[in-house]
Amino acid sequence: MSQVLQHPRVFTFVKGESKGDGSMKSLLGGKGANLCQMARNGVNVPPGLTITTEVCQEFYAVGGRLPDGLMNEVHDGVRLMEKALGVTFADATNPLLVSVRSGAAISMPGMMDTVLNLGLNDEIVQGVAKRGGDRFAYDCYRRLLQMFGDVVLEIPHDDFEAELSAMKQERHVAFDVELTASDLKELIQKYKKVYEKHGKSFPSDPWEQMRMGIEAVFRSWNIPRAVKYREINKITGLKGTAVNVQAMVYGNINDQSCTGVLFTRNPANGENKLYGEFLLNAQGEDVVAGIRTPQPISELAQKMPVVYKQLDETVHTLETHFKDVQDTEFTVQDGVLFMLQTRNGKRTGSAALKIAVDMWREKLITEEEAVMLVEPRHLDQLLHPSFADEKAYQKDVLCRGLPASPGAAVGKIVFTAADAEAWFARGENVMLAKFLSYYVKHGVLEKDPFETLDQEGVGELVRLAVERGRATRPKIELGICGEHGGDPQSIEFFEKVGLRYVSCSPMRVMIARLAAAQAALKLKKSSPVPGA
Template structure:
């Protein structure tokens, strides 16, 4: 891929690549490319177009149209492929990117450019019919959900029926013929529901861009900005990027890696990865990924370059990083980086550790901790021992005991009565951000530690357990079972995020201040010193 990865196709003369203009996603792509990391080429529709496009202003809509045309021509030149071509098609993604990162709150559409002709062009290009039809069915679903507003459940049901009919365990085991039939079923489903996915790739892209801009105003995005005190002014940029394919086979995949543990602050990689998958499979929370050991065993050189790259980004950005990446046939591509969302306890641990390492100074550490009420921080544990009913994957540490709610709306009702709440959901969907805000803990049947919603839960300081295989939820009846034991709304449930266990019933909690707190208090007592004297370790 090219080392000149970014072009602001805006109709404006400013070449500046800043979060305020290009969004945080594109700005960090630019920085990663400057570090020598492999980044697929992209162009950007800047934040300055968002408000006008959403208001339907003629000048803004014309600027978007011109920007897309200029940007696609630029990508075609750099990749040697043609948008919608029947022999060497260019496929792109349209990704949101606000000035301040909002994980999973805004929209993305992948695999744009596929239709009945270009899907066969993709087969001619790489000789992989499974990849082509898998990508096509993904585009149809993504476009229908993001642009058409169709619920994911309709497509999930069609997929489940296909998996059952083919007698395989999951979508990763469907062959190319089954995926071709699934893509056709998806198109028919979308059409019956009133949304026709355009055959024209340029219309696909134009509609996707409009929907990504409009996602700035979605209820979950508005609620996230309210919870995190982010201004509603401005808007999102759109990064249109050449696709790389993690769904290319057993030496491919997609993942998310944190340079340090965002739950505890420990200096250790924190990685979720899915083989033969695209990035949305990981961050959506709909599938349960594998950890670093599986990637290391199958693709050791990729794992080494990934760790080296992530540590390089951390050193140059002077903060723990959350990095999204794709592996295509053993080739590693970096797709996004941002400062890692972390638990309040991890924020404290990271600040102290990075001062000791000389990565940041004390004033910087104190500034990062200013948003937290350190006096309220505590290391908590259960006062008693109890036999666990089930195990799960810990996405955020700590302990929580509360009454079960099976929806965000019900969680808010229980919380208004003064009860602590455990939100129990099939997966960690960002649609549930309002429920996260009032819950003490979150438990899901599927998902990984790096799903966007798990990232949000950590940032809010909530105990979060995901991938609980013993949990089965019946949403229509608002009830569940854990290892066969009935669980109803309002029942007490206890989560231990430190060891990843679930206990039925109510448990008492004891707490103590974190060890690092005393050191930070000493820093604060010397805050009147000169910056030079306040820097460094103890």
């Protein structure tokens, strides 16, 4: 049985208008909420729609299928996109193509799935060719076949890459952009044979592509890499992912087109300077896929000075609005700038401190907002050894991976204290894998209670002790000792219930002080002002 939803299931956005806004991240996901906000602010975003995170919950509740009536609402949203652009989805003469992307409330870059150029088939590709030329049209088509096969039908990505690499080798070219329209037509036929080899078929109906693409994005919420990312980053309590369906804009249509990513400030050292890269004549995924070497964003000023000026002004307007460093994606289509995404940028610990101080000095944020801009984990990073200059050690790199946490540990994993003691006694380095991590992973517990206080259990005992203690001695000084005294979420709870101090290991004192300041500011903000 479908659950009753509290909100509309689909929110649309076009330049200058949207019912969604940046405060609705829990419902629209970070990407969708910020797209709606940019549209409301008059930023040039391609029109689109966002399917809410509540629909993701319903998707899983009804057995992994789209709830009844959803595609009718998507259809209505697509009609608004068509009206804004003067093109039509599933039309062979003047076609609209769309992207389908994920977007959780908390950013999980690269963890979930995306499909570009939905809406193409053997007939519609000819309509795209009339507008942008054969090479452009068939490049879009081969990209769709590759991404759809990989993301939606789970055909191994390497099978498509093998065909692409073989063709480049046959044609004696190094890059995809050097393949001709004729080459790409031949490659498309090879891709179709990859489908056949795996017993799959590519749906020629654009609306069926849309439905399957939306389902695939919802499914990607629970693919292993996304689950592991949430586990590593202790992301819990989210409803699921939203789905963003957005009109395609093309960075690969000609040499006056490009796609890129940039931060409004350097995320490594905090320098107040645009930091990013772009690729001429490319689509969005190319920048991070390593297909070609991107160019530094500073070079865009020479190649497209008018666009660069627009981009600089736009992203700094976004930084001023969101009061934080912005991590953005953009596409330039034939000299016209489109913003595809903005989100608060991740940064190193040292960069976080510099950015907070600089933005306060620039009067972009208040002193209190500057304190809130530095996360306790940033200070945790600064307390661990780090490379003074990472470039100096590049030749010694053995492998690369996702940096899950500062510090390192080496040893053999054991699962019980008895095994740990026995193995250690015979000289083995061991790491005890806690059973609680299993409970957190499977949603039995939201947090490991040995790291973050269990507020509904032990927390209620703490609250009761404070109330009874103060009832007997109103001026009694109450605090907490132990490693919970260095945990930011626990400290916020202690502030709410009225504890006056925490005691923790010296290494965590700075983190505890910052967390205490942030907790006091949050409590002040949430408490009503007398007489207001």
